[in-house]
Amino acid sequence: MTSSIRFAQRMSREILxxxxxxxxxxxxxxxxxxxxxxxxxxxxxxxxxALPEFYLACGYSGHGLMISPKVGExxxxxxxxxxxxxxxxxxxxxxxxxxxxxxxxxxxIG
Ligand SMILES: Cc1cc2nc3c(=O)[nH]c(=O)nc-3n(C[C@H](O)[C@H](O)[C@H](O)COP(=O)(O)OP(=O)(O)OC[C@H]3O[C@@H](n4cnc5c(N)ncnc54)[C@H](O)[C@@H]3O)c2cc1C
Numbered sequence: 001m002t003s004s005i006r007f008a009q010r011m012s013r014e015i016l017x018x019x020x021x022x023x024x025x026x027x028x029x030x031x032x033x034x035x036x037x038x039x040x041x042x043x044x045x046x047x048x049x050a051l052p053e054f055y056l057a058c059g060y061s062g063h064g065l066m067i068s069p070k071v072g073e074x075x076x077x078x079x080x081x082x083x084x085x086x087x088x089x090x091x092x093x094x095x096x097x098x099x100x101x102x103x104x105x106x107x108x109i110g
Contacts, residue, residue, distance in 0.1 A: 041105040045091040
């Protein structure tokens with residue numbers, strides 16, 4: 001819940017691996033904030049069997065901005081046209097009720 005030099009150092013290393021030219025950039029400040037995390041670190045998307053016309057799009061576990069364009073399209077098609085993208089099957093609430101349990105995604109920052 002607080003900013004730290006350790007985080008800035010680790011992220012700087014990661015970013016420089018991808019974009020070496022950012023080595024000349026100066027960090028002026030950083031912010032912190034909490035985000036929602038699901039039990040398997042993957043979003044919960046789609047309808048809820050027990051509640052008709054109730055939809056979930058949450059539990060993004062820190063990936064919500066990145067995947068929002070595709071999630072927005074899929075959720076719009078589901079709600080407005082009742083068309084279910086095959087990807088949605090992997091992210092439904094019901095996966096937590098399966099005996100083998102969901103596959104856990106590894107978070108970059110734990
Ligand atoms: C520090 C941090 C770093 C992140 N980094 C990344 C990243 O690098 N890449 C990435 O993809 N994602 C990242 N995320 C996650 C991303 O920000 C979220 O997954 C995404 O914003 C979730 O979108 P959302 O629309 O579901 O919820 P939100 O963006 O939280 O929007 C919910 C909205 O609903 C409003 N609201 C709440 N309650 C009510 C109410 N009762 N009535 C009316 N309005 C209400 C809130 O004010 C808010 O505007 C990060 C999040 C944090 C906190």
